[in-house]
Amino acid sequence: MSYSLLFVDDDKEICTIAKSFLEKTDSFKVATADSVKESFHLLKKNHYDAIISDFNMPEEDGISFLREVRSEGNKIPFVILTGMGKEEVIINALNSGADLYFVKDESPKELFGLLSEKLLQVIKSKQAEIVFHEIFNQSPIAILLYNSEGKLVQANPACMKMFNVSDKSEIDLFGNSTDQTIPMDMLTELKTGEQIDYTIPITINRRDIKNDSEKYTLEKRFINILITPISLSYPDITGEFLIQLQDLTEQKLSEFTLKTSEERYRSFFVNSHSIMLIIHPESGKIMDANAAACSYYGYTHDELLNMNFSVLHTHEMDEFNHNMQQAIQKEKSIFYLEHRLSSGEIRDVEIHSGFITIENQKVLYVIIHDITEKKRSEEALIIANKKLNMLSSITRHDILNVLTALIGYLEFAGTETSIEETRGFILKAQMASRSIRHHIEFTRDYQDLGTKEPVWHDIRAILKSSANLVNAKHVNILFDDSTHLVVLADPLLLKVIYNLLENAVRHGKKVTKITSSWHKGEDGTLKWIIEDDGIGIPHSQKTRIFAREVGSNTGLGLFLAREILAITGIAIEENGDEEKGARFTMTIPDGKYRIE
Incomplete structure (x- = not known):
């Protein structure tokens, strides 16, 4: 990577020599100017990573140029080149904001070689400083900087907003309040130079902005604190502490709400007498089953969790997949199906389905009601109606027909004089009587049909x-x-x-x-x-x-x-x-x- 430099000297030959030596390192691309005026003209049109300026120039010297650049808020690395015996110039340059100075008493090769080496370090350091400054000020995360003695040095805007203050001195994060101190076990780690991370509840004085009043209320928040020791000299000596704060109040409340909701679900699910299953909506795998389901189907909890919901169905897979899609797309929530128990017995069931979220996963829950007896009762009612119609037909038609014949035979027998003929009619009457008895016995058997459970x-x-x-x-x-x-x-x-x-x-x-x-x-x-x-x-x-x-x-x-x-x-x-x-x-x- 090459950096862009602006080299300023009223001597054009020096500019040419400087450009040649500096660009040979492949670290710089150099633009030159022979006056401060031309330099400002270039600065307005181009970006430069550093400025190298001679001190002694006829129209305006390098110190004035430096002060003018700094007065505009420009923090660009600035190097002053001076002649011999100019100690007051060097002091003045450093006080005015110069990053480096070099005396022109070396050969060009040695001068620009040393300058390149030092300037690269300054540019990288300055860029890192600018990046940190921007991150520090623009970050939505609250950031604080404490010195080695525990005194607050800096607090970014996000931090000021979090604590609802206008001055960093009002921030009392690590005060004497016991609920706002570093945990003792972590304090030991921090003193040995280790990064620590913990979450604590803190109380913040928050002004009632909505009603634009001076009334303050105490607000409890959950803050995650990440403290990173920074070494400025020796690795084992901490110079500063960088502290990042994140407000986890909403997350904590959501976690509490979710945990409470899941605990309620778990209690309801486990202890319910209704048959309940949790199904993966895509694969159909049984993810959970309550005790009622295990008892009903005749499988252990582990056995059910190793099964697919389709195994319980007696229907074809195409029909099962169609029902699952209807449930997933919420086109249908109640299904009437047949389920097979572990014994092989098939029962009629009514299934109610819906979606719930468990541990951030959307799953399908089903509540199963056995309607076998209900369905049999409905079928029994149909049979009963059919039987009533049949019995009515037998009683009204068959028995009455035979009874008519019986009366006729008896009337014939009463009017005949021949004993043989009378005996014949009596025999026929007896047969008719037996037929009536047979029909009545059938009605008794038919009446019992379906009155008891299969x-x-x-x-x-x-x-x-x-x-x-x-x-x-x-x-x-x-x-x-x-x-x-x-x-x-x-x-x-x-x-x-x-x-x-x-x-x-x-x-x-x-x-x-x-x-x-x-x-x-x-x-x-x-x-x-x-x-x-x-x-x-x-x-x-x-x-x-x-x-x-x-x-x-x-x-x-x-x-x-x-x-x-x-x-x-x-x-x-x-x-x-x-x-x-x-x-x-x-x-x-x-x-x-x-x-x-």
């Missing part, structure tokens, strides 16, 4: 129990005794299985065995199959057998079986091969079965 059934136990009830002396009922399938269904599931087994024995004619088996489908459902080796069901009857009063002595059994299974979403169909046996397949939804 329960988990051990299929092995149900098959064993039903097999003991069915009169099947010559029929083997086979099932895999090594597997443990558990199904969620209405308590009347036992009646369904009994009905399927009893129908197989009664109508299969040549049945020798009834088999129960199951397998999982690719969609997560489970196919539970009960089949026999009897005569099978004609293709034309496969769908009609589930209607009321269809087939040979089927009554309402299969219709009722379908209704019972439908309560927990289980579908039933007959898909056996005619002449090879009947096969009833029950499709059980994911979450409504367990394999233990």
Whole structure:
């Protein structure tokens, strides 16, 4: 880096020699002037890093030139060149603000070589001083300078504003007040020349500027103090202390507010009986879970924190990602979904989502309500209405029709004279009476349908129990005794299985065995199959057998079986091969079965 110099001497040959020697060092670029007047003309147009001026010039000497430069507030490094025997000139030059002086008793090479060396140091020092001065005055950080005896030397405008004073002598930062002193452990470090950094509360007298009054109020502020010892001579001797102050009051208040808010959140989150999770909005990772969530899902806290929120959902990833985006973009805050517990059970949930900030991070919180029972109640209401309509139809239509026939048969029997004909009408009347009883028994069973909560059934136990009830002396009922399938269904599931087994024995004619088996489908459902080796069901009857009063002595059994299974979403169909046996397949939804 080269510095720009202005060399002033009325002798142009000296100017040429000085320019040549000084520029050879590659540290300077030199402009010359042969008078003070020309020098001021150049100073107004160009920037220079230093001025070198001869003392003895005809129109105006170098001392006058120096004083004029300093009177304008210009702190540019200034070098005076004097002749021999001019000690009074040297003293006058230093008193007038000269930075260096040189006597012209050396050879040009030695003179300008020494001048270059010294001038470089002065320029760098002066520039550092100017930079510090500007930083000191313009900095928004309050800065103070104390001498080695602890006396305040300087305070910048930001510091004056912080303490609300117009004179630095009014600043009493390190007074006798115990709450404004340096901590004892740090005072020892400071005395050994180490920098210290700490924060303390201080009280400031602040005038009521808003109402333009002389009233002062005591204001408590939190100030961060950084004290740096400065060595001016030997490294281990402190000459001054540079002190920087920052008002951290707002930060402290924000930290306190945030801490209080987070403590309240933590207390509410941890102790709440509601199921709560904290989710990373981008990755979907579970960041926190309260005790209620751990208990509900059946996972430990650590297990949940190692999981993604999507693992709990039964829906496809595309649908999950769509829901997450809706929550993030605040398009939707309430979701109705299905969640899978650690046991494999699927529950209906209502999710409320929103954003909170924890430790400066924006996260998604979710509150989860189990609405399985509510949804079942709604479904039960639908079933109840359906049952009422069905019972009304049976009572009003079916029973009344049979009752009409019964009355007719009895009237015929009362008017006939032939004993044989009378006996025939009485037999028909008896059959009609049995039909009415059958319908009434169905209404009793149908009335019980859905009145109790679905329960988990051990299929092995149900098959064993039903097999003991069915009169099947010559029929083997086979099932895999090594597997443990558990199904969620209405308590009347036992009646369904009994009905399927009893129908197989009664109508299969040549049945020798009834088999129960199951397998999982690719969609997560489970196919539970009960089949026999009897005569099978004609293709034309496969769908009609589930209607009321269809087939040979089927009554309402299969219709009722379908209704019972439908309560927990289980579908039933007959898909056996005619002449090879009947096969009833029950499709059980994911979450409504367990394999233990």
